[in-house]
Amino acid sequence: MIDLHSHLLPNVDDGSKSLRASIRMAKAAVDNDVTVALMTPHHMNGHYVNHKPDVIRLTEEFQSHLDNNHIPLQVFPSQEVRINGDLLQALDNDDILFADESNRYLLLEFPDDDVPTYSTDMIFQIMQRGITVEIAHPERNTKIMSTPSILFDLIEAGALAQVTASSYVGTFGKKVEKFAEQILSHNLAHVFVSDAHDLPNRRYELAEAMVKVEKQLGKAYQQLLESNAEAILDGNDVTTLLPEPIVKRKFFSKF
Ligand SMILES: [Fe+2]
Structure with a gap:
């Protein structure tokens, strides 16, 4: 399987x-x-x-360590970029790494508890450059949890989204698990990723997530998630299903 999101490089962030x-x-x-x-x-x-140049160098060094330790894992340099006011300038400065060598797919994260108001406009400007934005872990963003239409609008406008496998199998709790399930059943995400950090009680759960999604949404859907990861890595078109809005359940009272 291909994992498009992980924090395995040592001592560069809150990962390893x-x-x-x-x-x-x-x-x-x-x-x-x-x-x-x-x-x-x-x-x-x-x-x-x-x-960008540091990540490229460190990834090459890490690949040598993997090879020396006979670990059959191929690693490629990329970034998880936080949406910020300097992003377009960073793109102009060629300081951004993409998921693929053709610079088509950009992994973009929002703050955990917000989707800044300028996001739609900035994502539109990024997409005008022929770049497809891949939104990181929407299922754990509290703003998207309370207003799922934010995600729907972005997906409908052509963005992609990743769901963290651990979220979908319940490692971040029931609420996140249920929202991850809704995101997938409404065709609002396109790949599973590990988003692996070196945290206690945090394991790789991609295989488990694939088993669960096959049970819940069928074999074809599971295969779609897997082949989309490969398509993104290769800079090819992903297969998308028609996005559906998540309608929040209304609570009725007798009075
Ligand atoms: Fe991450």
Whole structure:
């Protein structure tokens, strides 16, 4: 399987804290059927800056360590970019890494509790450059949880979304799990990713998520998620299903 989102590079963000931890995480990835992983350290999120040339160099170094340890995992450089006022300038400065070599798919994250009001306008400007935005973990964004139409509007406008496998299998709690299920059943996400960090009780759960989605939404849907990850990595078209709005349940009272 292909994992488009992980924090395996050591000591660059809130992911792996050491090379030893990175190697351990890489072994866990392989045990979870991952063969190719994008290294997506946080970039421009207010805490971490990981410039393109540094990520490329560190990913090459990490690949050498993996090869020396006979771990059959292929890694490629990328970034998880926080939406911010300097993003268009960073694109102009060629300091942004994409999911693919043709610079088509950009992994973009919002703050955990907000979707800034300028987001729609900025995403539109990014997409005008021929770039497709891939939204990171919408199922854990509290603003999107309370107003799911924000996600629907972005997907309808041509953005893609990733769901973290752990969210879908319940590791972040029932509420996130249920919202992840809704996102998928309404065709508002296109791939599963690990978003692996070196955290206690946080495992690779891509394989588990694939088993669950096959049960809930069928084999064809599961295969779509898997083939979309490959398409994004290769810079090819993804297969999208018609997005449907999530209608929040209304609570009726007798009075
Ligand atoms: Fe991440």
